[in-house]
Amino acid sequence: MLSESYDPSSLEGKWQEAWEKRGVFNAPDPDKDPLKRPKYYCLCMFPYPSGEIHMGHLRNYSIGDVVSRYKRMRGFNVMQPIGWDAFGLPAENAAINRGVHPREWTLKNISQMQRDLRLMGIAYDWTREVATCLPEYYRWEQLMFRRFYEQGLAYRKKGHLNWCSNCETVLANEQVHDGKCWRCDGPVTTRDLYQWYLKITLYADQLLKDHEQLKAGWPERVLEMQRHWIGQSEGCRIQFAVENSKDVIEVFTTRPDTLFGVNFVTIAPTHPLIQSLVSDAGVKKIIEMLSDQVKVMDRGKPPEKKEGVFTGSYCVHPITGERVPIWVGNFVLMEYGTGAVMAVPAHDERDYEFAGLYKLPIKVVINPAAGAKAEVGKAFIEAGILVNSGPFTGMKSEEAKSKIGEALEKKGLGERTTQYRLRDWGISRQRYWGSPIPVVYCDDCGVVLVPEKDLPVELPKDVAFTGKGGNPLEKVETFWSVLCPKCGKNARRETDTMDTFVESSWYYARFTSAQYSAGPFEKRAADAWLPVDCYIGGIEHACMHLLYSRFFHKVMRDWGYLSSDEPFQKLLTQGMVIKDGAKMSKSKGNVVSPHAIIEKFGADTGRLFSLFAAPPEKDLDWNEKGVEGCYRFLGRVWRLFYQFHAQLASPAGTPDLSSLSSVLHVIRRKAHWAIQKTTDSIEETKFNTAISAQMELVNEVYLLMARDAKAFESPQGRFVLREAVGVLVQLLAPFAPHLAEELWAAMGNQDFVATSVWPVADPKLLSDDTFLLVIQVNGKVRDRISVARGLEKAQVEALVKELPKIKEQIAGKSIKQFVYVPGRLANVVI
RNA sequence: GCCCAGAUGGCGGAAUUGGUAGACGCGCUGGACUCAAAAUCCAGUUCUCGCAAGGGAGUGAGAGUUCGAUUCUCUCUCUGGGCACCA
Numbered sequence: 001m002l003s004e005s006y007d008p009s010s011l012e013g014k015w016q017e018a019w020e021k022r023g024v025f026n027a028p029d030p031d032k033d034p035l036k037r038p039k040y041y042c043l044c045m046f047p048y049p050s051g052e053i054h055m056g057h058l059r060n061y062s063i064g065d066v067v068s069r070y071k072r073m074r075g076f077n078v079m080q081p082i083g084w085d086a087f088g089l090p091a092e093n094a095a096i097n098r099g100v101h102p103r104e105w106t107l108k109n110i111s112q113m114q115r116d117l118r119l120m121g122i123a124y125d126w127t128r129e130v131a132t133c134l135p136e137y138y139r140w141e142q143l144m145f146r147r148f149y150e151q152g153l154a155y156r157k158k159g160h161l162n163w164c165s166n167c168e169t170v171l172a173n174e175q176v177h178d179g180k181c182w183r184c185d186g187p188v189t190t191r192d193l194y195q196w197y198l199k200i201t202l203y204a205d206q207l208l209k210d211h212e213q214l215k216a217g218w219p220e221r222v223l224e225m226q227r228h229w230i231g232q233s234e235g236c237r238i239q240f241a242v243e244n245s246k247d248v249i250e251v252f253t254t255r256p257d258t259l260f261g262v263n264f265v266t267i268a269p270t271h272p273l274i275q276s277l278v279s280d281a282g283v284k285k286i287i288e289m290l291s292d293q294v295k296v297m298d299r300g301k302p303p304e305k306k307e308g309v310f311t312g313s314y315c316v317h318p319i320t321g322e323r324v325p326i327w328v329g330n331f332v333l334m335e336y337g338t339g340a341v342m343a344v345p346a347h348d349e350r351d352y353e354f355a356g357l358y359k360l361p362i363k364v365v366i367n368p369a370a371g372a373k374a375e376v377g378k379a380f381i382e383a384g385i386l387v388n389s390g391p392f393t394g395m396k397s398e399e400a401k402s403k404i405g406e407a408l409e410k411k412g413l414g415e416r417t418t419q420y421r422l423r424d425w426g427i428s429r430q431r432y433w434g435s436p437i438p439v440v441y442c443d444d445c446g447v448v449l450v451p452e453k454d455l456p457v458e459l460p461k462d463v464a465f466t467g468k469g470g471n472p473l474e475k476v477e478t479f480w481s482v483l484c485p486k487c488g489k490n491a492r493r494e495t496d497t498m499d500t501f502v503e504s505s506w507y508y509a510r511f512t513s514a515q516y517s518a519g520p521f522e523k524r525a526a527d528a529w530l531p532v533d534c535y536i537g538g539i540e541h542a543c544m545h546l547l548y549s550r551f552f553h554k555v556m557r558d559w560g561y562l563s564s565d566e567p568f569q570k571l572l573t574q575g576m577v578i579k580d581g582a583k584m585s586k587s588k589g590n591v592v593s594p595h596a597i598i599e600k601f602g603a604d605t606g607r608l609f610s611l612f613a614a615p616p617e618k619d620l621d622w623n624e625k626g627v628e629g630c631y632r633f634l635g636r637v638w639r640l641f642y643q644f645h646a647q648l649a650s651p652a653g654t655p656d657l658s659s660l661s662s663v664l665h666v667i668r669r670k671a672h673w674a675i676q677k678t679t680d681s682i683e684e685t686k687f688n689t690a691i692s693a694q695m696e697l698v699n700e701v702y703l704l705m706a707r708d709a710k711a712f713e714s715p716q717g718r719f720v721l722r723e724a725v726g727v728l729v730q731l732l733a734p735f736a737p738h739l740a741e742e743l744w745a746a747m748g749n750q751d752f753v754a755t756s757v758w759p760v761a762d763p764k765l766l767s768d769d770t771f772l773l774v775i776q777v778n779g780k781v782r783d784r785i786s787v788a789r790g791l792e793k794a795q796v797e798a799l800v801k802e803l804p805k806i807k808e809q810i811a812g813k814s815i816k817q818f819v820y821v822p823g824r825l826a827n828v829v830i
Numbered sequence: 831g832c833c834c835a836g837a838u839g840g841c842g843g844a845a846u847u848g849g850u851a852g853a854c855g856c857g858c859u860g861g862a863c864u865c866a867a868a869a870u871c872c873a874g875u876u877c878u879c880g881c882a883a884g885g886g887a888g889u890g891a892g893a894g895u896u897c898g899a900u901u902c903u904c905u906c907u908c909u910g911g912g913c914a915c916c917a
Contacts, residue, residue, distance in 0.1 A: 005869095221834055225912060228833065233916075253917060266917090306915075331915040341917045350915050421916055539911080612855070613842060619910085621842055629855050632870095639870080680846095689844070692854035699854090706872065774850045779898040781850055819897050825849055829897045 002645055002746055006638035008602025012738040016121050024754055025123040027079035029512075030528040040076035041529050042068040043508055043568075045537030045545075046083045049109035049131075050090060053116035055577040055584050055610070055622065056538070058594040062607040063574055063616050063687070064536045065122045069734035070682050071533075072123075073758035079529060081511040082117065082124045084110050086133035087500045092433045095465035102433040103461065106133055116594070120603045121737055123754065128514040132503035137510065138435035139456030140520035141502055145438055146449050147559060153199045156447065163191035196437060196496070197424040200551045204230050204420040207550055210565055217570035219617070222542045229543040231421025236405050238342065238414040240265055240315035240324060247273055249315055249326065252337035252419050256408070257400035260389040261344040261365035263355065265315055266308065266329040268339040277313040277326060306331050306354050318413040319404075320390065329354060337419055345379065352379035365389050366397065425548065427499040430471040432463055434497030442484035442491040451485050457493070471495050504545055505552035508532050508567055519561075526562040535568040539617075542573070572685060575619035577610075584622065592622055604736035605631040611687040611735060634739055636698055637728065641743050643705075644712065644721060650748050652722040655715035663704050663711050664720045670700040671724040672765040678731045679758070687735070694731050697724065722747070727759050774825035775800055777809045793820045800826050 003010070019025060030039035044064035047057055068080040084106075091102035098105075110131060117124065130137055148154035166186030200207075208230050211223050235254035242249060249265055267273065278284050308329040315324050331350060332341055345355035345362040355362050366384040383397035392400045408414030428437065436457040438450035450457055460479045463472045473479055473495040484491035506520065513525035546568075553567040576583050579590040597606040609630040614620045641648060660668065674697040681690035701724060704711055712721045726747060733740035733753045744753035768789075773796070775783040783805045787796065797818050800806055810830050817829040 221911095224834060228913065231913095231916065235917080251917075255917080329915090331917095333916070336916045338917095343917090348917070350917080353915090419916085542912080615843085618836095618843090623842070623856070625856050626842065633855080635870095686844095688842095689854080692844075695854055702871080772850080776849085776898070779849095779896095784850070817897055819849095821849060825898090827849085827897050 002642055002742075004642060006635045006739070008604055008634075008738065009599075011742045012119075012121060012603055015738045015741045016118055018741075019121075019123070019752070019754065020118075020126070022752075023127075024752055025078075025080065026125045026127050027077055029525050030077055031524065033077045035077065037075055037077035039529060040068070040071040040078045040534075041512075041532045042071065042078060042080045042534045043511070043532045043536070044080075044082075045535070045541065046085050046504070046507060047113065048085045048088055048090070049106055049113055051109045051112060053113055053120075053594050055592060055594060057116075058120065058597075058606055059577055059610040059620060060536060060538075060574060061117065061120060061122045062610045063572065064534075065607070065737075066611060066682065066687055066734040067534050067536070067572075067685075069123055069737060069754060070758070072754065073730070073733065073756060075757070078123075079128070079511075080122075080124055081128040081130075081514070082122075082126070083128075083130035083507060083511065083514075084113075084132065085500065085504050085507070086110065086131045087138075087434045087497075087503055089431065089433070092431060092465065095433075099465075101461070102465075103133065103459075106131075106433075119598055120594070120607065123737070128511050130507065130510055130514050132435075132500075132507065133433070135456045135458050136517075138503065140510070141435050141498065141506075142438040142450070142455050142457060143452065144506075144520060144556075145498070146452065148198060148555070149439075149447075149449060153202065153555065154196055155199070156194050156196055158192055158194050162188050163193075164188055193428075195426045195428040196439075197426050198551075200425045200548070201420060201422055203551050203554055204232070204422050205418070206554055207422075207547065208232055210550070210554075213566050214568075214571075217568075219571065219573055222539070222546070222571060222573060225542045226547055229422065229547065233419050233421075234416075235419055236401075236408065236414050236416050237338065238318055238408060240318060240342070242273070242277070242326070243314040243316060243323065245276070245313075247276060249273065249340050250338045251340045251342045252417075253342055254419075255344065255347065255397075255401075256404045256414075256416075257383070257386060257392075257395075257397040258344040258347045258365055259319065259342070259404055260386075260392070261346050261363045262317060262324055262342045263345055263351075263361050263363055264325045264327050264343045266327045266332050266341050266343050266351075266354070267311075268332040268334040269328055269330060270334040271328075271332075271339045274311075274328070277311045278328075279312060283309055283312065306350070306357060308354060308358060310358075318408060318411065327354075327358075335423065336421060347379055347381055349379045349381060363388065369396070425499075425501075425551075427502055428496040429499055430495075431497055432459070432465070432472040434500060435503065436473075437494045437496055437498055439494040440482055440484060440491045441494065442487060442489065444489060445484055445486045445491075448484055448486050448491070454485070459497075471497075473497070501545060501548050505549040506556065508535075508549070509553075509556065509562065520556075521561070523560075523562060527564070530562060531564045531567055531569045534570045534572060536572040536574060536616075539573040539575070546571070572616060574616045575614065577622055578619050579622040592624075597627065601627060601631045602634075602738070604634055604739050608634065608691065608736050612691045613688070615686050615688050633695055633698070634736055636702070637732065637739065637743075640698060640701060640705075641725060641746070644725070645746060647712065647718050648722055648725055648747050652718040653715060655719050657716065657719070660716055660720070661711065663708055664716055667700060667704060667720050667724050669765050670697050671720075671727045672761040673697075674731060675727055675759045675761040676766060679761070682734070690731075691735060694728060694735075697728055697731075701725075729753060730756060730759050771823050775803065775806060776825060776827040777806065778829060779827060782806060782809055789823065793818070796820050796826055800828065 042064055044060050064080060068078045072078040086106050091106045094100050094105045095102045132138060145154060164186050208227065214223060233254050235252055236256040238251050238253060238256065238259070240249045240251065249267060251265065306329065308327050311326045311328060313326045315326055317324050332339065343351040343354065345351040345360065346364045347366055352362070365386060365388050366380060367387050368380065368384045386392050386395050386400050392403060395403060405414065405416040436459060438455060438457045440448045440450060442448050460476050463476055465472055480493040480495050482491055482493045483489065509521045509526050509530065512529040513522035516522045549567055554565065556562055557565060578584065579592065584591055594606060605627060609627045610620065612630055613623070613626055674693045677693035678690045681687065681693065711717050729740050729743045729747070730753060737754060740753045770786045770788050773785050773787045774781055775785065783803055785803065787799065797820070806828065810828060813830040815828060815830055819827040819829065
């Protein structure tokens with residue numbers, strides 16, 4: 001028995017329970033699906049369990065839920081899992097600030113957020129839930145680390161690293177924002193530490209090339225960002241022998257064609273050869289100064305002005321044999337290329353500026369090609385024709401690039417290579433709350449992997465969190481004091497833990513067989529489910545997470561763990577939730593809690609608004625009035641249904657539909673139009689327009705009700721009404737699933753609307769015999785008439801010319817042209 | 831500085847990809863219902879001139895292509911995001 005007014009609180013919990021009890025959203029593996037449906041793996045980026053769900057989550061999961069509920073109704077075997085990205089710094093900070101153990105804090109947050117997600121009614125397969133902080137999960141990561149190491153894909157090196165003294169942890173370059181720690185905003189200094197690295201650079205080429213496979217499903221701007229992040233450039237490594245020394249300075253250049261224009265070589269202040277090249281103590285000091293500046297630059301800020309100093313040493317030009325002075329420049333980065341550049345001031349802007357600053361010679365070796373022009377007082381950086389370049393004079397830049405490269409290769413003084421901007425991924429973190437790196441250091445044996453049988457290396461529970469003095473694990477002797485697995489002597493366990501991006505690099509694969517206990521995941525299941533068909537999350541992950549997981553996927557493929565090349569077929573990046581012009585955040589005090597919204601209006605309303613207010617990829621402006629509007633719409637649906645629920649409660653029979661009254665015909669057409677529009681909009685991931693189509697359908701029915709209340713009483717009227725309302729309920733099901741389920745049941749259906757078959761529009765009801773012809777004169781709309789389809793241009797022209805309004809316009813003027821677009825408009829050009 | 835994205839009523843946003851600009855929602859105005867209010871239903875709502883019929887302007891600014899431009903091209907301004915002396 002339906003209540004008179006829409007009361008979400010009385011029905012949402014009921015349906016959530018019913019779905020879960022019947023396991024409606026639990027997906028059998030595709031190769032074991034009794035219904036043999038095609039698979040659809042829909043995944044939202046899993047949350048960090050920070051405590052409460054926020055609006056960004058509500059939005060993210062509402063989007064994912066529309067996709068997965070829609071696909072299910074379209075006949076797919078949909079798997080939408082959920083889990084927890086549960087390692088990370090906030091838990092450790094909570095331990096420091098509030099004395100709660102990170103594990104307790106995290107697990108408590110998880111159970112809180114599980115409740116929240118259930119309240120939202122998201123269609124999750126809870127049987128596949130994972131939490132990355134549990135040994136059942138991270139043990140496999142340790143196993144994979146072993147493989148990385150065994151295959152030379154993991155290595156240790158001392159690095160010049162960003163150090164946050166606040167968090168007492170190393171930060172990746174990309175985790176430093178404005179010279180501050182991205183998480184705590186504390187100041188960043190530098191430190192030299194041994195770190196574990198994963199060789200993502202080895203896959204740079206593939207990560208770039210396989211963009212080809214992603215073109216159709218990923219937003220172009222994300223690919224663009226990754227392209228820049230990987231930063232491929234073709235060029236040459238060239239060796240400049242240091243005069244009177246065995247040392248060699250190697251440079252990388254994308255312009256070997258300008259080799260004869262080298263006036264000097266500039267090396268980074270942190271270049272390893274500095275000590276041997278610079279003798280004078282005063283000069284050393286300046287270089288130290290420069291070196292400090294480069295450290296600043298490493299953190300994201302270029303030096304205000306170029307500075308440099310002559311080392312006093314020379315090197316030898318690889319082809320001409322000329323003496324080339326060696327300078328140190330504060331703008332040369334040790335991290336990119338070789339830490340040294342050949343300076344060609346005539347054809348490089350930075351070198352030009354530097355040469356001007358220190359009054360260095362500028363030798364022109366490229367002339368503009370015919371038609372092009374060089375500007376006076378500037379470097380000519382484009383390609384052209386070589387001059388003053390010995391045997392290469394007269395060649396075009398492109399040709400010279402390969403010819404000079406060849407010549408260098410012959411002499412053994414250079415090679416053509418591809419250079420990447422991408423750096424290897426440092427994964428060591430000096431933190432407690434992460435997966436231990438399964439390594440032991442032995443004085444005799446060196447680096448020794450923890451044997452597979454001893455995995456997982458579990459985090460000790462009894463640890464003190466003071467917030468001072470580095471990683472708490474270093475103070476747990478029972479943890480780090482171990483016997484060498486190889487020789488049995490006293491040894492020391494690695495106390496660094498892994499970057500949490502490691503966990504999120506393969507969780508999507510774990511979901512395919514979350515309970516599997518013989519490996520990270522079962523190959524059969526992974527191959528059955530992967531790649532993820534639709535991956536949904538924030539654009540901020542464009543370069544880090546989305547590159548790391550692509551890298552992991554390829555490595556796992558090469559190990560034979562799975563067979564696909566790419567993890568995510570389609571990527572949907574969603575915008576931020578904004579309120580009063582700023583991102584919703586605690587610090588800004590403009591947070592609206594999803595809880596409050598669910599309590600006041602129900603989950604359906606919250607979901608609906610987050611989908612209606614903006615298309616997914618755009619920022620969403622939170623507006624309480626708009627939320628009320630969505631609530632009103634659902635109420636309108638409810639009242640419409642309530643008014644007729646006696647008629648709607650059972651099937652309407654099959655009356656003759658060939659002679660419908662015009663109002664009923666209009667309703668039918670609108671219902672089928674709404675099916676088509678909603679379907680198209682969802683396919684294009686424009687959920688806002690899908691919802692507006694449903695609103696239009698409701699408005700149409702209301703209008704008829706107001707004008708001809710008895711129209712629905714005839715057998716045909718009953719049929720049309722039931723068809724329209726039934727369609728509406730189904731179209732609404734991915735957006736407002738609880739309400740839809742309630743009304744579906746009230747229509748006498750025994751199954752769930754969630755598993756019902758998505759309606760299909762009747763094409764006959766989508767087109768019309770006539771259309772509204774727009775008539776323009778010189779491109780300006782002057783009239784509109786309804787005309788039959790299929791008229792010839794001449795017929796239309798005759799028709800148009802007789803219209804009084806048009807006659808008036810063309811009186812006394814000659815017609816230059818008559819444009820007719822069938823089905824749309826006519827334009828009279830006078 | 832470089833790269834990417836964007837700019838449409840009072841507001842959030844539509845527009846079949848070159849063909850009626852402003853769907854849908856919010857807000858506002860008026861009406862019905864009510865003793866009244868709320869809720870609900872109906873109507874109107876880009877600006878501007880006009881009593882009206884009707885005219886004019888209009889998608890950040892300026893130019894261009896076209897019968898026709900929110901859509902394509904160029905220049906500029908602003909906003910958001912990313913990267914940064916990348917050789």
